Amino acid sequence: MGAKAALIEQYGAFLGVRQGRFVLKTGKEIKWDLSPVELESIVIVSEGVQISSAAIMLAMSFGIDLVFMRGSKPVGRIIPYKYGTLMRNWALQVKLHESGGSVFIAKKILEGKLHNQRMVLLEYARRFRGSGRDAGLLEEKSAEIMDRMIELGRACSVEELIVVEGHAAKAYWTGISHILPEEIGFNHRYTRSNPPPGELDPFNIALNIGYGLLRKEVWRAVFLAGLNPYLGFLHKPRGGRPALVLDLMEEFRPVSVDRPLVGLAKTDKKVMLELAKKDGGASRIIWSHILKYMKESSPPHTELINSQARKLVLHIQGVHKYEPYKSRW
Secondary structure (H helix, E strand, O other), X not given: OOOOEEEEOOOOEEEEEEOOEEEEEEOOEEEEEEOHHHOOEEEEOOOOOEEOHHHHHHHHHOOOEEEEEEOOEEEEEEOOHHHHHOHHHHHHXXXXXXXXXXXXXXXXXXXXXXXXXHHHHHHHHHHXXXXXXXXXXXXXXHHHHHHHHHXXXXXXXXXXXXXXXXXXXXXXXXXXXXXXXXXXXXXXXXXXXXXXXXXXXXXXXXXXXHHHHHHHHHHHHHHHHOOOOOOOOOOOOOOOOOHHHHHHHHHHHHHHHHHHHXXXXXXXXXXXXXXXXXXXXXXXXXXXXXXXXXXHOOXXXXXXHHHHHHHHHHHHOOOOOOOOOOOOO
């Protein structure tokens, strides 16, 4: 329940309102009772949850993000009526997209992503050296990513950028597999378009959970900034795909999800291994661990994500050129 995010996963739960406060019940038992000022998001992950119209209206009145998820994948959210008044930014997004401005923004987003991937590998290379371990492979892979960053600068199309990103990803995930304990069984990053030959390993499962949470946070930032979540620059817009959300996630994947999960895998292998057994408790621990990391980092990653969305607005409005978020370590 910490960090101002309420996760509702109990089948048969009911979210209502009493005296201006949210009340979650399962049967006659009250699970929690919270003031709306204590929350910034309510995430419903079970299809057996009921929610009253009073709870929906209270959430909208206080700008609380109301998200519905299936497993680790966001499937919908409720948007306040006033959101439709922010058409100026939407029109500017379309204009920028049609004028060929996508390549600049896509390049900047990937510049941030590759930099942050490199920082994760260099952080562990430093730790390896400090403990007397050979850091050669990690330094080699971070150098490969640096080479790919140089190639980004020469790319002239989004398609070329995606090819460069793919080469960098290969180096990055090779480095990550070298850092993780062998028992985790991670040797490749699998996606929906590139599924594994057999069962998914625990670290890939954890990444999917983490990216689902990150997607929710970025979607919220895009919403608060008044941007159209479906019109992206790196990811191609298509029906029902929040392309801009996927764009702005890229810079934060390595630092908001990968880094805390690598740390957890090294300190608590048991939790990771439980994921392979489809343990709901382990999934909740992963979710809570990443959320806590994002909220308690200095500065909080949620603030950084909001800042990047606002920077994109300023770029679209012609005020300042967009610059990606680049972590130091």
